[in-house]
Amino acid sequence: MGERKVLNKYYPPDFDPSKLPRIRRPKNQQIKVRMMLPMSIRCNTCGNYIYKGTKFNSRKEDVIGETYLGIQIFRFYFKCTRCSAELAMKTDPQNSDYTVESGATRNFEPWRAEDEELDSENKKRVAEEMGDAMKSLENRTLDSKREIDILAALDEMKSMKSRHATVSVDAMLEALQRTASEKEKKLEEEDEALIKSLFQQRQTEVIRRISDEDSDDSEDFNLSSDKLKKRKVADEVSSKPTDSLTKASASDSSNNTENSSASGDSK
Numbered sequence: 001m002g003e004r005k006v007l008n009k010y011y012p013p014d015f016d017p018s019k020l021p022r023i024r025r026p027k028n029q030q031i032k033v034r035m036m037l038p039m040s041i042r043c044n045t046c047g048n049y050i051y052k053g054t055k056f057n058s059r060k061e062d063v064i065g066e067t068y069l070g071i072q073i074f075r076f077y078f079k080c081t082r083c084s085a086e087l088a089m090k091t092d093p094q095n096s097d098y099t100v101e102s103g104a105t106r107n108f109e110p111w112r113a114e115d116e117e118l119d120s121e122n123k124k125r126v127a128e129e130m131g132d133a134m135k136s137l138e139n140r141t142l143d144s145k146r147e148i149d150i151l152a153a154l155d156e157m158k159s160m161k162s163r164h165a166t167v168s169v170d171a172m173l174e175a176l177q178r179t180a181s182e183k184e185k186k187l188e189e190e191d192e193a194l195i196k197s198l199f200q201q202r203q204t205e206v207i208r209r210i211s212d213e214d215s216d217d218s219e220d221f222n223l224s225s226d227k228l229k230k231r232k233v234a235d236e237v238s239s240k241p242t243d244s245l246t247k248a249s250a251s252d253s254s255n256n257t258e259n260s261s262a263s264g265d266s267k
Contacts, residue, residue, distance in 0.1 A: 027062070027064070028061050028062060028064055029061070030059040030060065030061045030077075031059070031060045031061070032057060032058075032059060032060075033057070033058050033059070033060045033076070034055070034056075034057055034058075035055075035056070035058055035076070036052075036053050036054065036055050036056075037050060037051070037052055037053060037054045037055075037056065037078075038052065038097075038098050039052055039097075039098060039100075039106055039107075039109075040052045040106070040107040040109075041087070041100055041104040041105065041106055041107060042104060042105050042107060043080040043082065043083065043085060043087065043103065043104050044085075044103060044104055044105060045080065045083050045085040045103070046080065046082050046083040046085070048080055048081065048082040048083065049107070050080065050081060050104070054081065056078045056079070056081070057078070058076045058077060058078040059076070059077040059078075060074055060075070060076055061074065061075050061077075062074060062075075063075050063090055068093045068094050069093075071093045073090055073091050073092075073093065074090060074091050075088060075089070075090040075101070076088065076089050076090070080103075080104075085103055086103055087100070087102065087103035087104045088100075088101040088102045088103060089101055089104075125139065
């Protein structure tokens with residue numbers, strides 16, 4: 001099993017690579033390449049969106065007759081992930097990018113539009129400065145003023161950073177504790193002031209003082225009322241349920257005797 005997994009092959013001592021026959025390949029031979037999509041595109045056939053980073057198998061070939069500063073331009077053929085329509089793109093070494101040739105359109109990319117706008121402005125400025133010295137001087141003064149403003153802003157940011165750096169964490173914690181203690185003291189003072197105001201209001205109210213005679217009379221009255229209540233309770237407790245029956249029988253017997261004596265007198 002081990003002989004099938006080796007990477008090096010055996011070369012005999014009399015091996016001469018110059019004697020090997022040269023393989024003649026066509027100039028525009030296509031090679032199968034596994035790659036990722038470098039941009040987001042939309043298929044013109046089915047309208048499917050294929051996003052950047054999608055992996056696919058492609059066929060690579062050299063673009064005959066197209067080079068940029070001696071750099072060869074390559075063309076790639078690949079298929080749509082939904083409808084399998086053939087799409088084509090090629091390299092763009094001038095802009096370090098890719099261009100879609102057929103079968104799809106590239107999605108809008110805002111940063112690309114900004115770069116193109118900056119390039120157009122630079123070209124326009126260079127064209128204006130070519131024949132006008134005053135215009136070039138004005139542009140240089142504006143650039144120097146902009147640089148001075150940027151440097152001033154940087155100095156201000158550095159000074160702010162240095163000021164913040166001088167403040168330590170311990171100092172910040174102490175300041176926070178100090179503010180918290182001050183708040184607590186303030187609240188305590190407010191509470192004390194409120195309590196004092198309430199006591200002052202109570203002291204200002206008119207309180208009628210009871211004389212000694214009135215107090216003695218009231219105490220005697222309270223004592224007599226308490227004694228009466230105690231007597232009533234004792235009477236109620238001493239009375240039994242059978243007492244009412246005996247009282248009723250005694251009253252009935254007295255009534256009978258009275259009736260009998262009355263009847264004897266009438267005879």
